Amino acid sequence: MLGLRRDRLLTLLLLGALLSADLYFHLWPQVRLQLRPRRGRGGCSCPNSAGDPTAPPPDSAAATASRPGEAEHNFSQVQPGERSEEQGGRSAGRQDLPSKLQNLFAHPLYRTLEEPSLQGPEDTLLSSREALRYYLRKVARWNRQQREEETPEDYFYFIDFQRHNAEIAAFHLDRILDFRRVPPTVGRLLNVTKEILEVTKNEILQSVFFVSPASNVCFFAKCPYMCKTEYAVCGNPHLLEGSLSAFLPSLNLAPRLSVPSPWIRSYSLAGKEEWEVNPLYCDSVKQTYPYNSSNRLLNIMDMAIxxxxxxxxxxxxYEMFTKFGDDGFLIHLDNARGFGRHSHDEISILSPLSQCCMIKKKTLLHLQLLAHPDYRLSDVMRESLQEDQLSPVLTEPHLLALDRRLQIILKTVEGCIRIHGEQNVVVTEPSELLAPNSVQADLAS
Ligand SMILES: Nc1ncnc2c1ncn2[C@@H]1O[C@H](COP(=O)(O)OP(=O)(O)OP(=O)(O)O)[C@@H](O)[C@H]1O
Ligand SMILES: [Mg+2]
Incomplete structure (x- = not known):
């Protein structure tokens, strides 16, 4: 009798344990999933605006985000230089909105493109066995400069540090501008001893590791220049911040072309390039292949911006995949020398835009949107970068410099329009003409 009761008790306990496990491992994750905002394109938690009480008021530019196709009127009211009273925060009465970043990615300008249909076996690149190996490979940059340090004024750009946080921030900015030409890049704190030295079987890699006089584990790169122990990076004593970028498929699988930029700088201490001394330089570029026929020059403008x-x-x-021909997009690789100085705007970088006076309409619309207080560039960047493990990735002065530089770009375009007329400056690409929800900008206002 007593034994039977004990059996029942055991059964009850077992059932109770099973029920708890079921609740914890199945039901609770489902509940959490339902409570979490939905993820949209760009990894954002995009709101489902239809009938959503958190949808923005209908008279705001943000309202266009929830009503694809109706953006035309409201977006035309976006004025370059318009600011809200409060800095950095949400607009009054908008506290209930999920986030500026979510609203940005929900805007019709960021509409999801249709997946292109597969044309042939070479299009199945990423599902092939060989391509899978690339998911494991990453391009790394290491922490060499503290976030709050600025590159000294006397440093030439080609001896400046390569910054891991610049690579991370550049990826986020590129996505926010809707270019999507930087391979995905994240920040990570790595134990260089356990996660690199102790796991590698590569003898060359092992040979570049050493212990510094301060007992930190360091390593240097093997390459033709600037790769001596003086340029080593060190853990503290093992931990080191780095950026990891997705590795592009090998050149055999997806051949790439490396093309010198027409606005290349002199990499000597004294030299000057033609574009630096000839204000009509762009006229000759426009007549030269491949800039004379394709939209390559417009892509260069995007890259300059x-x-x-x-x-x-x-x-x-700049690099391009050969598969897409002359009109293919430029891959924005190697951004490590960005974000060196927040207190200085290097106007010469904008020379392609100021000399050629041309810009894609889509790019201009995005820039105008990001100048609007509801989608302010520094705010969406701050929010986007908060997701990274190494947050804060950029200091506040660097974030605010983005807003300032955005205004300079918009003023440059305005100046071009004043001189050459909107129809000669703002170029609509053929793909935009076909888009059903094509958003119009009232550039004259
Ligand atoms: N994500 C990537 N996947 C595959 N290859 C890459 C990736 N990023 C860069 N590379 C390749 O690595 C090489 C060097 O890259 P990168 O230009 O970023 O480094 P770097 O040290 O700044 O070189 P450089 O002195 O030439 O500017 C280039 O040939 C580039 O094609
Ligand atoms: Mg480089």
């Missing part, structure tokens, strides 16, 4: 915002003077080459 991107580089001006991050303050990157080190864009000597």
């Amino acid at each position: 991107f580089d001006f915002l991050i303050g990157n003077m080190d864009r000597h080459h």
